[in-house]
Amino acid sequence: MRKKEATILIVDDDEDILFSARVWLKKFFEEVITINSPKKIIPTLNENNVDVILLDMNFRRGFEDGKEGLYWLKEIQEINKNIPVILMTAYGEVELAVEALKKGATDFILKPWNNEKLYASVNLAVDISRKNKKLQQWENLQTSLTEYNLETKSPKMQDVMKTLKKVSPTDANILLLGENGTGKFVLAEYIHKNSKRNNEPFVHIDLGSLSENLFEAELFGYAKGAFTDAKNDKAGKIENANGGTVFLDEIGNLSPQLQQKILTLIQTKKLTRIGENKERFLDIRFIFATNADLKKLFNEGKFREDLYYRINTVEIEIPPLRERKEDLQNLSEFFIQKYQKKYAKDNLEFENFEELNNYHFPGNIRELEHSIERAIILSEDGKINLALQNNPISASENLTSLNLEEMEEKMIANALKKYKGNISLASEALGLTRASLYRRMEKFGL
Numbered sequence: 001m002r003k004k005e006a007t008i009l010i011v012d013d014d015e016d017i018l019f020s021a022r023v024w025l026k027k028f029f030e031e032v033i034t035i036n037s038p039k040k041i042i043p044t045l046n047e048n049n050v051d052v053i054l055l056d057m058n059f060r061r062g063f064e065d066g067k068e069g070l071y072w073l074k075e076i077q078e079i080n081k082n083i084p085v086i087l088m089t090a091y092g093e094v095e096l097a098v099e100a101l102k103k104g105a106t107d108f109i110l111k112p113w114n115n116e117k118l119y120a121s122v123n124l125a126v127d128i129s130r131k132n133k134k135l136q137q138w139e140n141l142q143t144s145l146t147e148y149n150l151e152t153k154s155p156k157m158q159d160v161m162k163t164l165k166k167v168s169p170t171d172a173n174i175l176l177l178g179e180n181g182t183g184k185f186v187l188a189e190y191i192h193k194n195s196k197r198n199n200e201p202f203v204h205i206d207l208g209s210l211s212e213n214l215f216e217a218e219l220f221g222y223a224k225g226a227f228t229d230a231k232n233d234k235a236g237k238i239e240n241a242n243g244g245t246v247f248l249d250e251i252g253n254l255s256p257q258l259q260q261k262i263l264t265l266i267q268t269k270k271l272t273r274i275g276e277n278k279e280r281f282l283d284i285r286f287i288f289a290t291n292a293d294l295k296k297l298f299n300e301g302k303f304r305e306d307l308y309y310r311i312n313t314v315e316i317e318i319p320p321l322r323e324r325k326e327d328l329q330n331l332s333e334f335f336i337q338k339y340q341k342k343y344a345k346d347n348l349e350f351e352n353f354e355e356l357n358n359y360h361f362p363g364n365i366r367e368l369e370h371s372i373e374r375a376i377i378l379s380e381d382g383k384i385n386l387a388l389q390n391n392p393i394s395a396s397e398n399l400t401s402l403n404l405e406e407m408e409e410k411m412i413a414n415a416l417k418k419y420k421g422n423i424s425l426a427s428e429a430l431g432l433t434r435a436s437l438y439r440r441m442e443k444f445g446l
């Protein structure tokens with residue numbers, strides 16, 4: 001019988017119980033993790049993609065009222081209400097079972113258990129867990145898509161949307177090119193939502209924010225004992241996206257060794273966890289994004305040409321906001337609505353909308369959104385004044401003499417000076433993520 005791809009966590013202070021439950025369940029499920037103290041539940045859940053928990057009701061000797069089990073059931077539900085919990089007790093008090101079920105436990109098992117019954121209960125809980133996860137993903141996606149405004153009056157952006165509509169339902173690899181803050185993530189989610197995988201996971205992996213050491217373990221997963229900190233088997237982010245879409249962001253930042261790994265993964269659709277020999281087949285659609293000029297990088301020998309041609313089956317260039325000024329009004333109104341609601345303010349009006357038209361928005365939509373949010377927080381008398389001068393370029397500076405790269409460097413240097421090296425404030429003012437700012441500082445040697 002093929003094992004089910006599922007991770008079961010067993011929590012009991014009796015090592016014999018842990019051992020026998022593990023041996024039995026390992027026959028049916030890919031991963032079984034055991035811990036001997038409920039205090040380890042939260043860290044274990046944080047590190048693993050657990051599908052079902054088998055939880056003992058009584059941990060301290062002499063305390064057999066099941067209160068500890070109920071306490072931990074509540075703690076688990078606070079972290080993740082979608083993980084089914086099966087409670088175990090040697091004392092078959094019906095009242096306790098009913099209370100646990102009322103509080104959201106999925107099932108109740110009496111010790112010593114009947115192996116067949118244990119399997120049936122865990123197996124059903126795995127199916128429930130999968131359904132819960134899918135529902136959650138779908139709900140998250142619905143909520144997130146209403147957070148965006150994809151209507152566009154810009155001819156360049158209309159072309160982008162037309163292409164996206166055509167390619168989204170296919171399984172083609174897509175490469176999204178565009179400056180920071182132009183909406184690459186938003187569009188990647190749109191592609192997933194409009195594909196046949198929309199009930200499956202959408203996993204965003206920011207390659208720029210992972211250190212080289214962590215990269216392989218995070219993405220590819222590992223077997224217990226593969227390295228010092230590998231206390232349990234763990235699936236990586238890519239495996240967790242099986243059936244769905246992986247959005248690999250900032251692909252231009254990959255080291256040559258990691259480029260090779262990603263190339264193999266895309267070519268073979270097979271993955272091997274660190275410390276394991278077994279290959280796992282994956283059914284995944286890939287979307288890639290970068291703000292770097294990949295052609296230039298491969299001409300300079302910094303990006304593998306074969307990888308470039310693998311990932312760009314469809315290549316889509318997202319215009320910067322300064323090249324789609326037709327959308328300024330729409331997007332601004334959308335953000336005003338959003339933040340009026342959030343900060344409980346009403347009927348706000350722009351005092352200086354015209355200034356937006358003359359501004360070059362180096363941080364693109366992210367910068368527009370942040371500027372509007374900030375202005376709404378500070379608004380008085382129903383007026384919004386976008387303090388664009390708050391952005392780290394002063395109006396008096398002559399930018400026209402600089403090329404884009406020089407301008408970027410100057411803005412970053414100014415922002416760092418203005419915010420006295422505070423990365424959070426500088427990145428917010430620039431409309432960049434902290435990781436993107438760090439990368440640019442490294443690039444310009446700042």
Ligand SMILES: Nc1ncnc2c1ncn2[C@@H]1O[C@H](COP(=O)(O)OP(=O)(O)OP(=O)(O)O)[C@@H](O)[C@H]1O
Pocket residue numbers: 147148149150178179180181182183184185186187249291334365366369432433436
């Ligand atoms: N069409 C849109 N409607 C509403 N908000 C948008 C839209 N596009 C982008 N945004 C907002 O702009 C911000 C930046 O978008 P996103 O993260 O998709 O850009 P990005 O190109 O992936 O940026 P980076 O390259 O820096 O990661 C987000 O906060 C997002 O909410």
